[in-house]
Amino acid sequence: MSLLDLYKDDRELSEDEESEDEFVPDQASDGDASQQGAHASAANTTGTESHSAAKVLTLESMNPNIREMEYAVRGAIPIRAEKLKEQLKTHPGSLPFKQITPCNIGNPQQLEQKPLTFLRQVSALMEYTDLLSPQMIDTTRKLFPEDAIERARRNLAYVGNAVGAYTHSLGIFEVRQDIARFIEERDGFPSNADNICLTSGASGAVERVIDMLVSSPDVGIMIPIPQYPLYTATLAHVNAQAVPYYLQEDNDWQLSIGDLEHSLAEARAKGTDVRALVVINPGNPTGGCLLESNIAEIVRFCQRHRLVIMADEVYQTNIYTGTNPFVSFKKVVAQLGSDVELFSFHSISKGMVGECGRRGGYYEAVNIDDKVMGQLLKLASVSLCPNVQGQMAVGIMVNPPRPGDISYAQYHAEIESIYESMKRRAKKLAKAFNSLPNMSCNDAQGAMYLFPRVELPQAFVEEAKAKGQQPDSLYCMQMLEATGISVVPGSGFGQYPGTFHFRSTFLPPENLFDDFIDGFKRFHLGLIARYSPKI
Structure with a gap:
């Protein structure tokens, strides 16, 4: 039995429930039915030749991975x-x-979390640029703070004054520079904008990295149990193997290196080409947060066994305890001087920003082969670019109003x-x-x-x-x-x-x-x- 069978979400309802939810078309009168039959015959006839109404795309013929x-x-x-x-x-x-x-689902604004004023002010000015015209600027200054106006102008300059235009496939360079500075301030170690890729939410980043990792059905990715279903869904989509390891519920959902060793050895003994380890920190669905000592153990484990780390860190500002502060995998990798390959993910959907619908996220690639980075750029190019307003919201998340700015007090x-x-x-x-x-x-x-x-x-x-x-x-x-x-x-x-x-x-x-x-x-x-x- 596969992992997907063991951990599937049991979406199937009982037979009684299915019958209640089943769509039943309105019953037509005999005359209506005859008329509908005539229309159907006409629609399926070209000249005197009759064609079958069988569908090309069916549940049986569709991509079985989906x-x-x-x-x-x-x-x-x-x-x-x-x-x-x-x-x-x-x-x-x-x-x-x-x-x-x-x-x-973690959808804060659906449950009445108010959007951040500064973010929405900048977004409004960028969408309706007439507000920044000489004819209207005096009126605009009565409605918007000067730093929001200046941020909107600066952002518009990045995209040629048109948020409806495509950007660079990796995302706006200046926003990636802001992300790199944010990472440096957070971790105390350098970050390079060229190693950062903006995406349509962190989910898009995760899917892209998994797409790069999987070259055959024998490839396996280690995932935590419990896990966020994005991972099993994406692995099913690309026809790869999910290799489970259990989080320790009785130990605040920390990871056991012994369990990681056992899961990896068992999978490789079965012929699975295990290439990466997924870690969600802080945890979804668990709400746990890993200790720095545990993260260091995980990094050493992955270096020892040549595994790529996929660090899902979208909840990094949602920390509610002083005993388990957030520590990024990037910081620990740098502290250890490790050459382990790392992708870390962040998003505007969570934290206190809660802009799920704007679909803004990014990944940072660390210790990744230069030629692979070129292939990641090619893959990003296929989608042209991520959502522009999502990119701009990421920019505000990582570079918010600072002390001394007009909007700082309200934002804070x-x-x-x-x-x-x-x-x-x-x-x-x-x-x-x-x-x-x-x-x-x-x-x-x-x-x-x-x-x-x-x-x-x-x-x-x-x-x-x-x-x-x-x-x-x-x-x-x-x-x-x-x-x-x-x-x-x-x-x-x-x-x-x-x-x-x-x-x-x-x-x-x-x-x-x-x-x-x-x-x-x-x-x-x-x-x-x-x-x-x-x-």
Whole structure:
């Protein structure tokens, strides 16, 4: 059985659920049916020759790798949530809740996180350049701070005063220079703009690197379990092997080098050409953050076994504890003087920026062969360039207003407000989960998620299996139907055999957070009571 079989998100519904969701076309009258048949015959006839209506592109003829892909965070439960959302619009009061709470994906602005004012001011000025014209500039200065105006002018100069134009395939050079300075300030070691590539979100960067790594179906990439489903989905797409290693739930989701050694040896013994190791830090879905000592062990492991490191660091500013500060893999590689090959990823979708829809991200390549860098440029060129406003937002993320700038006080206050609220919600939700019977949860050290472990009653487990479903998937679907809260079952990320989890964001607005927690508590306690043995 493949890893995808073991850790798939169980998107398949039971037969009863499938029949409810199945699209049934309106029934036509006999006359309508005859007329439709005549139209169909005419459409399929050229002259006197009749052609078959069989489709060229079918489930059987399509790319089988795409058919095998799974992506839990937008699987069956979120799909059902969208249908329930529509039902609430068309039939208010028909469900036992008033709204859908989408905790299945880290999408901050969907849950009312306010955009950063400076970023949106610069974006608005760049989109509507008439505001910068001599005729309107006096009016514009009454609405926009001078540093936002100057940033917009500077950014427009990078792209020939047209954000609708293509840029360099690697991204705007000046933005890549800003990223390099940001990395140097963060780590204390040099960075080169030529080794940085802007992409349409960090997901686009991850997909591109995996595309470069995989040269045959025998190639394997080591991924953490639990993992973000982007990795198994992309590996399925390119027909490569996912080589799992388990994170240590009882040790705040740190990595065990012994487990890495075992997973690697086992895969290579089976003939898998293992080439890279994925590390997500801070963790998604776990919320854990690796200690610097653990990162150093991982770097040495990868150098010893000649593995490329793929460091997914998109949550690097989402840190809620003083015991586990974020330390980049780039910094540790430099400190150790290692020549290990490294790709590290960052994004505007997370942190306090939360601009998921703008699709801005980047990777930095370290110790990568020059000829391969040329091939990466070629691959980037096929897509022409990443989203321009996404690139500009990355530029603001890494080079925000500084002390002394007009917009600094507001920008800093907005960042701090979002951060402190997120930190409070993370602690509050973890405390709520840990207060419940049959549930335990590590505190969120970072990221936007909690990954609580649920001890499901045996009767419930047996009922789920009888329906052909994963028990945690059924639990999450029933939670949605009862409360409107959409979370993702642990089976969509992978979990230690015999355990059940789910991933929830802690992004619901703070003023609604108590209601969100109360709804979840009522559901969980009710389910445990229904399925517990009666004494």
